[in-house]
Amino acid sequence: MKINDLRFLKVKIEKHPTRDIQLEFLDKPNAIAALILNFKEDKVLLVEQYRPGVSSKLLEIPAGIIENNENPIETLAREVREETGYMFESFEVIYAPKIPLILSPGYTSEELYVYILKLKTEKEKTYEKQLDEGEDLEVVWENLEKVENITNDFKTHYAITLYKNLIKK
Known part of the structure; x- marks a missing residue:
């Protein structure tokens, strides 16, 4: 995504269906997020990047906007x-979701598809990252049990909880 395309938040107004009031919300593209586990399933891949909503760097699972009529996969x-x-x-x-999560239906139209991935082997090769213009992030592997104590990112906490519930079955 080019830096000029970053204006992806659009304020929309619609009329309430039963009251004579107008409702504001952000019309935002849908997105994906991925909890990535190593082969042993004891470490999680996180990205550290600056987030303007909290005016600081944040550790979180990789995520991104669904673009150009892509499907979530x-x-x-x-x-x-x-x-x-x-x-x-x-x-x-x-894990692949059957339906997306609605993040904040009173505030935004965004839907989020959360996936859980695991490396097939311990020796999977990495290539140079292909960051979008304006992105500046670092990849960090953290112990699964520590992640909930080092980030307050909601999608990351949700994905960890989902994974822990899946492995209990």
Whole structure:
């Protein structure tokens, strides 16, 4: 995505269906997020990047906007490659959502597809990241058990909880 295309937040107004009031919300593109586990499933790949909403760097799972009529899997493969340097073929998909999550229905139209991926082997090759213009992020592998204590990013906490519930079954 070019820096000029970053104006992806659009304020929309619609009339309430039963009240005579106008409702404001952000019309925002849908997105994906990926909890990426190493082969042993004891480490999580996080990206550290500056986030203007909190005016600081934040550790979080890789994520990105669904662009140009992509389906969520195409976006997942593209974003994982761009942000982490791993090819999508290096992963086993442990979890794929049946439907997206609605993040904040009173505030935004955005839907989020959260996936869980696992490296197929311990020796998967990485390539140079292909960051979008304006992106500046670092990849960090953290112990699975520490992640909830080092970030307050909601999608990251949700994905960790989802993974822990899946492995209990």
